[in-house]
Amino acid sequence: MRLLQEVVQGLKKIQANLRKLSPAQRMTPEAMALRAMTPEDLILQIWSADYNDISMFSAGFKEVVEPEAIKQSLQEARDTYGPAETVGRDPKGRGYLVTTSDYVLPVLMDRTRSGQASGFFIKSPRSRLTSREEVLAAMKALAPRHSHLLTCNDETVAACNASDPLAIGSAANLFVLQALRQRLADRKLTLSQKMRLSEEFVSIPPGIISGRKVNALETVKAVAEQMIANSDNSATDLIMTLLGPRSLDGAAGRTPFLTTREFFKLKADPKLAARFGSAPLDTRLEILEELQNRPLPDVSQVRVPHEEGAGWYASAEELCETMGHVSKDPAMKLFLGSAEKADWHHVAYKGGSEIGTLSFTYDLETKGGTRYRFTAIWNASTPINEPKALALMASLLEGLKVG
Secondary structure, eight states, X not given: OHHHHHHHHHHHHHHHHHHHSOTTTSOOHHHHHHHHOOHHHHHHHHHHSOTTOOTTBOHHHHHHSOHHHHHHHHHHHHHXXXXXXXXXXXXXXXXXXXXXXXXXXXXXXXXXXXXXXXXXXXXXXXXXXXXXXXXXXXXXTTSSEEXXXXXXXXXXXXXXXXXXXXXOGGGGHHHHHHHHHHHHHTTSOOTTOEEEOOGGXXXXXXXXXXXXXXXXXXXXXXXXXXXXXXXXXXXXXXXXXXXXXXXXXXXXXXXXXXXXXXXXXXXXXXXXXXXXXXXXHHHHHHHHXXXXXXXXXXXXXXXXXOOTTSSOEEOHHHHHHHHHHHTTSGGGGSOOTTXXXXXXXXXXXXXXXXXXXXXEEEEEEOTTSOXXXXXXXXXXXXXXXXXXXXXXXXXXXXXXTTO
């Protein structure tokens, strides 16, 4: 009898202690189920649950990332890439692979001891297409006007309309960087030379010339890095001014070579942009002179599709060739596009986009020493499916890195 009483008293003591626990300390059936989940099942639940349900994420994660940002990111990912079909371990890394009908998404996840996700990161999604021919064909199908060029050790491997000039967006900064490097080589400029971040060069968005930076001094090196790594339009105009008026003119499709301020002023006036696009050079220069007195437009005025003729044009051949001249510049190593630094011995990248325009240019060297250059350009009168283009690019890179 005494033994039974001791057992009962022990149970009552345990029960009393459990009552003292806060709600956060009690293991509910749901919490126990979450803790027992495999990582694959947890990722599948995160991907499949109502995007407003972020109970699978730890309190620590929600302190670092705002709950609304988590919800928005999950909703955008599901809307863009579709429902998950399978989740499995990544055989080539420490993460996991979420497979949808058209995409493969590498996911990195950390968990707390209670089973919640304390870290969740989606790396560059790639297309489920794996053969080079399928990927390039899918790229071509994304827009009515498309070109691409792929070279391996300077030999052409694949080409589509590679000599046709198309609008390239801020990939034009490659030509600005090339001209800057030539001035540096000629010792007419130095990277340590200081530039004043004057408001007269503010573009859309303000970028480097904003906040406390207005009228500050910055080195040529720092401004050039912003121009390439962040496609900072104000930085581009600063470098172009340093190079001198009309110093970049000469190439078909880029004469006169527009500053980004000129570009946005044209974009805000579709009739003038159309006139500029079809006008001879002397008339174009007159239009640019007229634009000098116009204020920089509001962002809302330039969120319109690309206007044919108003912008920067180049062929895939030109972009690949120019990338070859600038790929070793330190600024080219700051943003690598869809490439993973760990996968390559060397990567240089520059992209460009506006509504109806998208371009990627890469210079790559595998760990085995094979060198690739690749440019893809898309032009359309409507928005281009950028997530799909990026996924196709990631899939192409996945195949090239083993070369």
